[in-house]
Amino acid sequence: xxxxxxxxxxxxxxxxxxxxxxxxxxxxAEKSHIRFGFKQMNVPVEGRFRKFDATVxxxxxxxEATKATFEVDLASIDLGNAEGETEARRKPWLFVEAFPKATxxxxxxxxxxxxxxxxxxxxxxxxxxxxxxxxxxLVDAGGMRTVEGxxxxxxxxxxxxxxxxxxxxxxxxxxxxxxxxxxxxTTK
Amino acid sequence: MNLPGxxxxxxxxxxxxxxxxxxxxxxxxxGLYMVDLPLSPAKLKYYSWHKWAGVTIFLLSAARLVWRIxxxxxxxxxxxxxxxxxAANASHHLLYALFFAAPLTGWLFSxxxxxxxxxxxxxxxxxxxAKDPALADTLKLAHRFVNYSLAALVTVHAAAAIKHHxxxxxxxxxxxLPFLKPRT
Ligand code: HEM
Ligand code: HEM
Numbered sequence: 001x002x003x004x005x006x007x008x009x010x011x012x013x014x015x016x017x018x019x020x021x022x023x024x025x026x027x028x029a030e031k032s033h034i035r036f037g038f039k040q041m042n043v044p045v046e047g048r049f050r051k052f053d054a055t056v057x058x059x060x061x062x063x064e065a066t067k068a069t070f071e072v073d074l075a076s077i078d079l080g081n082a083e084g085e086t087e088a089r090r091k092p093w094l095f096v097e098a099f100p101k102a103t104x105x106x107x108x109x110x111x112x113x114x115x116x117x118x119x120x121x122x123x124x125x126x127x128x129x130x131x132x133x134x135x136x137x138l139v140d141a142g143g144m145r146t147v148e149g150x151x152x153x154x155x156x157x158x159x160x161x162x163x164x165x166x167x168x169x170x171x172x173x174x175x176x177x178x179x180x181x182x183x184x185x186t187t188k
Numbered sequence: 189m190n191l192p193g194x195x196x197x198x199x200x201x202x203x204x205x206x207x208x209x210x211x212x213x214x215x216x217x218x219g220l221y222m223v224d225l226p227l228s229p230a231k232l233k234y235y236s237w238h239k240w241a242g243v244t245i246f247l248l249s250a251a252r253l254v255w256r257i258x259x260x261x262x263x264x265x266x267x268x269x270x271x272x273x274x275a276a277n278a279s280h281h282l283l284y285a286l287f288f289a290a291p292l293t294g295w296l297f298s299x300x301x302x303x304x305x306x307x308x309x310x311x312x313x314x315x316x317x318a319k320d321p322a323l324a325d326t327l328k329l330a331h332r333f334v335n336y337s338l339a340a341l342v343t344v345h346a347a348a349a350i351k352h353h354x355x356x357x358x359x360x361x362x363x364x365l366p367f368l369k370p371r372t
Contacts, residue, residue: 041235041236042310045303046319081301164228170229
């Protein structure tokens with residue numbers, strides 16, 4: 001009789017496991033980053049966003065079941081230069097007052113090779129939504145899952161850098177976004 | 189090669205003096221003008237042009253220094269008091285030092301600020317320093333200080349040259365101006 005509750009507990013745990021594996025995970029902020037690079041007067045310039053948030057439900061064995069949303073706090077832009085950051089927050093650029101966040105939702109994820117995937121979905125910046133595809137790699141190590149990748153975007157498609165700044169000779173249209181997300185992995 | 193007793197600078201030295209002088213004065217004025225502009229695509233272009241001009245000045249100054257070391261300057265007039273000779277000598281040394289300090293501080297500042305210098309948009313000049321905003325602020329002040337000193341010294345220098353011509357009536361200015369005939 002005394003074995004029954006124990007068995008029940010085991011069964012419960014076993015049932016709970018897959019659910020737990022599917023539970024949405026938050027990224028480890030200190031280990032993750034969203035960086036971007038572009039050319040200004042043909043000179044490479046790097047920046048990043050200090051604050052972002054991601055909620056990910058991802059099983060490499062079932063990539064098609066992925067649910068992942070990313071939110072970037074655009075005011076947290078870091079260009080290592082206060083004048084540039086103030087400018088970037090203003091209306092011609094990111095207009096953070098009206099559009100504080102950029103969002104990306106991975107609506108489809110498919111495997112493209114061992115440890116390689118491709119996420120496609122809507123990216124919204126400054127009120128403009130475009131579908132983008134971002135390839136990424138996945139590495140599981142030490143209880144942490146690291147997702148890393150990059151994709152190019154055209155800033156003018158999102159009206160980022162309007163008016164006189166639309167001159168792509170000074171600031172190039174193409175911006176490469178590089179991301180790394182570290183998520184505690186539940187499957188070892 | 190100029191003999192120590194020769195009374196003129198070589199044509200090369202004269203050409204370098206006026207070409208480099210015009211470029212330096214131009215870049216000083218342009219630097220002062222561009223920093224106060226509101227951020228715009230034009231400002232970014234001006235900053236690049238300023239940096240390219242600065243690198244050109246650096247290269248020209250290096251060539252000039254080599255020429256100066258291999259070609260003695262004409263002796264100063266015997267009528268000049270010792271303190272003036274010393275002052276002329278010291279100010280010329282300091283000018284040469286500032287010709288290098290100005291572009292070097294500009295380059296280091298740009299590196300620390302995270303904006304690499306790409307000469308004429310083609311030739312990337314390596315960054316000596318990694319991006320470091322706090323250091324960039326200091327280097328910006330250093331670049332400004334060096335350039336203000338350079339502007340002040342050049343003003344005194346030009347005033348002294350004119351004083352030689354007008355007040356002292358000697359040939360110091362003529363040695364640097366090909367169209368002025370020496371009076372002695
Ligand atoms: C002999 C050559 C140069 C001269 C005479 C010169 C002169 C000046 C002057 C007068 C300013 C304005 C300073 C102020 O009032 O704040 C300035 C600013 C500046 N210079 Fe130069 N410069 C020279 C070379 C360079 C070089 C080689 C670079 C970079 C590679 C450079 C980069 C800059 C930058 C980025 C600023 C803007 C600083 C700011 O944002 O406040 N300069 N320069
Ligand atoms: C209107 C302006 C200027 C006048 C009238 C002038 C005149 C002169 C004269 C007469 C000399 C010869 C001095 C001697 O014989 O010992 C000289 C030398 C020199 N000047 Fe100027 N100058 C002017 C502007 C400049 C500028 C803008 C610069 C640099 C930015 C400059 C840098 C020098 C240097 C470094 C020397 C020493 C040359 C050497 O011994 O190699 N000058 N200048």
